[in-house]
Amino acid sequence: MDMFCFQCQETSKGTGCTRVGVCGKTSEVANLQDLMIYALKGISQLATKADEIGLEIEGLDRFIVDGLFMTITNANFDRERFLEKIREALVKREEIEKILLEKNVDLSNLSDYASFRVNTDDDIIYKSNSEEVGVLSTKDEDIRSLRELITYGVKGMAAYYEHAHNLGFENKEIPKFMRKALSMITDDSLTVDELVKLTLETGEHGVKAMALLDEANTTTYGNPEITEVNIGVRNNPAILVSGHDLKDLEELLIQTQGTGVDVYTHSEMLPANYYPAFKKYDNFVGNYGNAWWKQNEEFEKFNGAILFTTNCIIPPKESYKDRVYTTGSSGYPGFKHIPDRKGDNPKDFSEIIEHAKRLPVPTEIETGKIVGGFAHAQVFALADKIVEAVKNGDIKKFFVMAGCDGRMKSRNYYTEFAQALPKDTVILTAGCAKYRYNKLNLGDINGIPRVLDAGQCNDSYSLALIALKLKEIFELNDINELPIAYNIAWYEQKAVIVLLSLLSLGVKNIHLGPTLPAFLSPNVAKVLVDNFGIGTIKDVESDIEYFLA
Template sequence: MSMFCFQCQEAAQGTGCTIAGVCGKPSDVANLQDTLLYVLKGISWYNEKLREQNVNPEKVDKFVFDGLFSTITNANFDKNVFTKRIIKALQLRNELHSRCLALNIKLPAQLPSIATWNASSVEEFEAKAEEVGILSTKNEDIRSLRELIIYGVKGLAAYAEHAYNLGSKKDSIYAFMQRALVATTENLSVDELVALTLETGKFGVDVMALLDAANTSSYGNPEATKVNIGVRNNPAILISGHDMKDMEDLLKQTEGTGVDVYTHSEMLPAHYYPAFKKYEHLAGNYGNAWWKQNTEFESFNGPILFTTNCIVPPKSSATYTDRIYTTGASGLSGAIHIADREESKMKDFSPIIEHAKKCAAPQEIETGEIVGGFAHAQVFALADKIVDAVKTGAIKKFFVMAGCDGRMKSRDYYTDFAEQLPQDTVILTAGCAKYRYNKLPLGDIGGIPRVIDAGQCNDSYSLAVIALKLKEVFELNDINELPIAYNIAWYEQKAVIVLLALLHLGVKNIHLGPTLPAFLSPNVVNVLVENFGIAGITEVEKDLEIFMQEATA
């Protein structure tokens, strides 16, 4: 095999991609990502020693979470980016080694290989992946738990970067990320790795709380909002991904230029924040979940800005290739990359704005409105109405259907499931999974929408806060006593950290689909089943029967 990757739900044949990624990632990029991760573990090893002496250069934390984020599924496909990152990573790791020596920090006589390996050529970087990649851990259960931790840490890194961009930092999160990376190189037992997995979930809650506070303090609490899904007649930019700071910079720089801005996929929740509603040129949301971009970007006509992951490499026949721009952790060979912002300055989006001015207005692909903005503050404002609806039986059960969407035909299950839910049930959602049902005419219950959209995948934190608040209101001892069922779709590593966060909060009986992760060994699956009641999905009718029986149990 020329590579091995099974970090996302689309792992080939349900086991792993060995020639090229189903996501479009070529083998050389996959191997460079494995090598970068290896060197990041070495950086973390030295930085742990420095932390013990209260020495911790901020640039190290940022380099680690930036590097991790760039390896998330569908984030960066640019080989040159990873080559340069590995070179910088080796330089930084060696710099930290020298720093330890200068501070007389006692190091072991025999340093681990993550602390000593050096190379300088792309060929050496790619070859190293064969020695240090996923399959280098021979024990299947140890490998499974190590990868589960690493993918959780990658999710942590994504959310930590978004918060950092808004000026919110938390050293304990960065310290844990680095400690966890190092731990995956150590001879830990299965029990120790299980404990570390649950600790990863604890920091998942912490990082989502950090990002939630960063977003709301910067832009206000999300509000229930109707978002236009039609188009106007102005030239426009389509912004995708998750980074709200990039959204802010783009809106400021396009104001008064005659260029509209449309959100795409996970950027839809930008419409819910009060601070963005003042921009009249924030025209609406265009399209659906990330995987439909190959057709929807053709009809948009204007340039597309990727702020994070969820890139689908264009087909060779695509006419929009020269309209793709990337920034932050995202990257695509041939695309124009917008450089990071300098301190106290905005990113320079002038190239994409000038490009947009020369383009035709978007072609309309649908009309109407979708409603969202039900993060925890907005739901708390409706708390009395919701509690009354539960007490009177108007609402029998809530279904958390958060998570990711994807291109597999089997994901039609989630549309069918939403359509067949009884009329006295409500969907709580966050993430791009909502595009499977957020345009269905599901109606409301006494003015409460039957689809309550909290926002992006990280806003699953809001759903957890809502559940904890309901537990308090109904004076229950256990969160699992609530009339809430969890039927969650997953795709990549941010979904992994959301799952681990829910497990940390004590949530049980989560159904996960459309398939269970390929990186979970049978024994690790058994641990999750026995301790947390994790289950897969089957058929809509069978699963609904199980869920509704639980509602009346």
């Protein structure tokens, strides 16, 4: 076994990748990611001691958040970046240790997480391969399952927090909880019940992180509004932006004004088209392509330069590898990386813009428009119309089909499910799962589209707010009394924090597919089933019958 990773839905054989990641990461990078998390746990052990005495360590929040984000599935495949980040982590750890000793904090009996030493890159590689670093170092299956569930939830939380932080929005309580959680899961004395409690607490802070990002996005760019998004192309050289970070997109749009270079969104960046602030840029054309996993085919045909702002990278074809750039927490060997902002100065996108000017215009792969922009503010504006449709029986049920898309053929289930739903039902969606049905002609109900797209995966928060608003309007005691069914697809760790967040809000009977996570032990899965009614998908016909019963 060269590695062990089971954090994503497509993990090998549904149990774990042991030679190379299905995502494409090498065993060496997988082990460095494990050591990155290991080091962050050690930093968090020290940092919680600083928290106890009210001592704030400058730059610590951002460092931990960025380190977590780098280890999310499909975010960063770059060996050199992880070696650099681990070296930085050890320097950061020593700085915290020095500060605590000056404050006379007792640091005797530090664990290996907080005390291991490496001097060279070879030492780092050797340590990353050691038995105590990886996931399987926790021998008890249930403890391991809960530790990883919490870890993956914290990773997803970190991703959302970083986007908010990039827009100048902070909530110190969130990174403080991340440190607490990372530290607590190193404690071998914690029981299953205590870890279950920490898991639910992770969901509560996930809600706070998504609320903060919602505030950051809407304050900065306005509330998303109903928008017809162009999916065709123009006859100009162009840059295709993938990932999730709206600040990166904004700075790129500003810097491409007047250059003759158009900008398109791809995959999870599609919802940027719904924000009023971005509509003023005349070179912001629309969306090109589909979900992340189709990028090999679509990036080749796009012809222009490509920018990854976050995760969703897959190993590229040689035909377009030389025109791909990364920024932020993302990275891939051979891709050029655009450095972070320094102070209040924006990122410098001049190299990718000049590169785009030299490239052919995009090849058109489809034409027409798709409609989105149904985040909570827009749906609240339509509340009277929606409530009337429910009361008079025109809308019988809402189906939350948010989450992630992926490569497995089993995900055709979600297209077939959407097509088979009765015409008196409405789909509420967010995340790249939408690409399984957002281009189908499913019609509308009294002018309300049957697919209401709230936005990115983090905008699942909007769907929760919509449910809570309907609960209030219909004067119900329990959110689960609403005519809403949850049939959610998942792929990676941001979906994990969305799930935990929904559970913390009291949502029950969520169906998760196309498979349940490999990191859920049978006993932990049973806890979720018994307490929250978590289930998985079967087949379209029987599932629709179940949901409509």
